[in-house]
Amino acid sequence: MNAVDDAEVSPGLRDAVRRLEALTGRVVRDVTDGHARWELYRAALASDAPRPGLLAAVVVEPDGAVASAAVGEVLEWVPRADRDVWVRALAPSVRAFSERRARELGVLEDLRSGAGVRELGPGLPDGWSDWLQLRIGAEVSDPSVLRLLAASGRTRRIRRAAAEALG
Structure with a gap:
């Protein structure tokens, strides 16, 4: 998360930041500071009301790492049907992580709701990230999955986590 030149801060970003400031009660003193914008975005993640404003900010965010981090965080809080909208808000060059996280959250939700591993398709768990495997071990109760x-x-x-969850 780097600072951007003032010339890189579009009027759209300034407007999105102002709207999020009003919704969150937070103030960004230097809109060119990626860390300051990130803190504002994190504040917006804390409740549902600012999410449309956060999406608008992600679309115009010049720092791909900041935009990707915001989307990566929000994916756990939005309905599955809305995740693709958030991922597509990112520049194609920074979408890969969020695309994978959205898919993995879907797998986790399916397994939590009782879908068996066979129902999810081939190549599992080889294609699952460590993050997903750890979350499954902590959140899924199906003994066959564990x-x-x-x-x-x-x-x-x-x-070890999966073995301990089995009892």
Whole structure:
């Protein structure tokens, strides 16, 4: 998260920041400071009301890392059907992480709701990130899923967590 030149701060970004300031009660003293914008975006994540304003800010955010971080955070809080809108708000060059996180959140939700591993498709859990495997071990109660992770999770930590969840 780097500062951007004042010339890189578009009127759209200034407007989006002002709207988020009004919704969150936070003030960004230097709109060119990516860290300050990130703190404002984090404040906007704390409640539902500022989310449309946050989406507008992400669309005009000049720092791809800041935009990607905001989207990565919000994906857990928005309905599954809305995640693609957030991912597409990012520049194509910084979408990969958020695309993967959105897919993985879908897998986690499916498993939490009782979908079996076979229903999710081939290549599992090999294609699951460590983040997803750890979340599954902590949040999914299906013994067949936990046994799969206990036997073939990517790391010892993942295998141990799944084995402990089995009891």
